[in-house]
Amino acid sequence: MRCFTVASNIDFYVTSQYTLFGIPRCGSGTSILGIPMEDTVSFRPGTRFAPGVIRTWSQYFEFTPTEDLGIDPLSKACDLGDISLLQGMVEKNLERINSVVSEAISKWGRVVSIGGEHTLSLGVAKAVRESQGSYGIYVHIDAHLDSREEWPVGQKLSHATFVRHIVNEVGPQAIAFVGFRSYDKDEVNFVRGLENSLLLPTRDIKLMSEHELRLLIRGLIDSYSGPIHLSIDVDVLDPSIMPGVGxxxxxxxxxxxxxRVVKAVLDYGGSRVRAVDIVEYSPPNDPGLASLPMIIKLILDVLNYLKII
Ligand SMILES: [Mn+2]
Known part of the structure; x- marks a missing residue:
């Protein structure tokens, strides 16, 4: 079953007989889309396998979010399957992601994307702007800034540079970097030079109370209008609890x-949150799939805190 009418030359399919958590395919509510893009890996590969592994294993977990809000987070969600991509063709793949996610946002109101490498967020950012006519706030939750000029040297577009492309090609009104702790001097200077940015390194988040954190995030969200794009690289988590990353x-x-961060963005962002990306989980780098229960919990928690639109 296909969920899309977009460009007939793009083939969509579901990678397994299962849907995520057994939710309906192409149903109503928040749409979930697998994006197994992995074209610009610079260290340990394997993120392309994440959507299929998560989908298959999700059948065996309890579907319980962290906080009981008295709602079933899966009652208003559907699984669109995976985008079919072309191995190694970064720009072509980003075009496909843009066109599919644009259509999905127009039809379902928002998309939760399961990566895949983080570069896919550039395609999602363009899709948010195209479908909504504006691009408000980009929230980048990641151990890294992904804002290099080139990485590896000579490569302008990769998982380590794509945020610069979001800044230059999509033009968010504001941008937040949350949970970063490892960077190159040039890129940290680049992000410090950005107007309308919020920089929350890992160390600050650990020292902050939940109240302080929520005030900062609320201040950012209330200061700008337009759609919100939340992009979560799971390497923001400590490797002791999330070894399965590149x-x-x-x-x-x-x-x-x-x-705390995710909840604050989804609470204050409300119906303005049009895209959430959960990226960079890498099953081949995850001994015994030890990180998988946390990925499952994160998806459930995101669905739980997303406001119905
Ligand atoms: Mn990262």
Whole structure:
């Protein structure tokens, strides 16, 4: 069953007989889309396998979010399957992601994308702007800034540079970098030079109370209008609880700290949140799939805190 009418030369399929958590395919509510893009890996590969592994294993978990809000987070969600991509063709793949996510946002109101490498967020950002006519706030939750000029040297567009492309090609009104702790001098200078940015390194988040954190995030969200795009690289979590990533960095957030940020963005962002990306989970780098229960919990918590639109 296909959920889209977009460009007939793009083939869509569901990678397994299952849907995520057994939710309806092409149903109503928040749409969930697998984006198994992995074209610009610079260290440990494997993110392309994440949507299929998460979908298959999700059948065996309890569907319980962290906080009981008295709602079933899966009651208003559907699984669109995975986008079919062309291995190694970054720009072509970003065009496909843009066109599919644009259509999905127009039809379902918002999309939760399961990556795949983080570069896919550039395609999602363009889709948010195209479908909504504006692009408000980009929230980048990540151990890294992904704002290099080139990485590896000579490569302008990759998982380590795509935020610069979001800034230059999509033009968010404001941008937040949350949970970063590992960067290159040039890129940190670049993000410090941005107007309308909020920089929350890992160390600050750990020292802050939940109240302070929520005030900061609310201040950002209330200061700008337009759609909100939340992009979560799971390497923001500490490698001791999230070993299954391509580029692990020490002294990361614990799950409760990540959840505070996510909840604040979804609470104050409300119906303006049009896209949430959960990216960079890498099953081949995850011994015994030890990180998988946390990925499952994160997806459930995101669905739980997203406001019905
Ligand atoms: Mn990262």
């Amino acid at each position: 580029n692990p960095e020490g002294f990361g957030l614990n799950y409760g700290e990540l959840l």
